[in-house]
Amino acid sequence: MAKRTSPRAAPPQAHPAAWILKTEPGVFSFADLMAARERTTAWEGVRNYQARNFLRAMRRGDPVLIYHSSAEPPGIAGRAEVVREAYPDPTQFDAGQASHDPRSRPSDPTWSAVDVRGIEPLARFLPLDELKADPALATLGVCQRGSRLSVHPVQAGEWRAILALAKRKSRS
DNA sequence: GCCAACGTTGGC
């Protein structure tokens, strides 16, 4: 007899429409990404398991939003895309790096990196207070109180709302 | 610079 799916089983999670990556612009900004060779950089140094798992779920071509944290104001600066899926983050094995992890073994690396390529700035910078003011973005990771995750998924409705918001006031 | 929120660590 075919096994029934438990009614309690969560529905298969749709692949996110996009991802948000946080960066401190004083360290590495969206402009730095656009100025990088081939507008591409390795997104390294993520040291949180949940964020790492999101990195590992990213697929080549997935849209990415670059968010500036610890900035004045904080907010979304531009669009990018995933150009290389998760691979072992080399900085975990480099004792000279702040993100060095002496417990990680090359035979079973703990941490992952992806490569992202900058596409273009948003039509205008979207400050966090505007994101928080949009009801369609109430569930967005960066709008959550106390959210410190540096990588999170963006659902389709959120993605549309962000692009619409960026277009809206730029004309006024 | 403050402090709330949250993840990690380590003693038990």
Added chain:
DNA sequence: GCCAACGTTGGC
């Protein structure tokens, strides 16, 4: 396995 202490993040 619990949970207090500690460190970090990040908005304000």
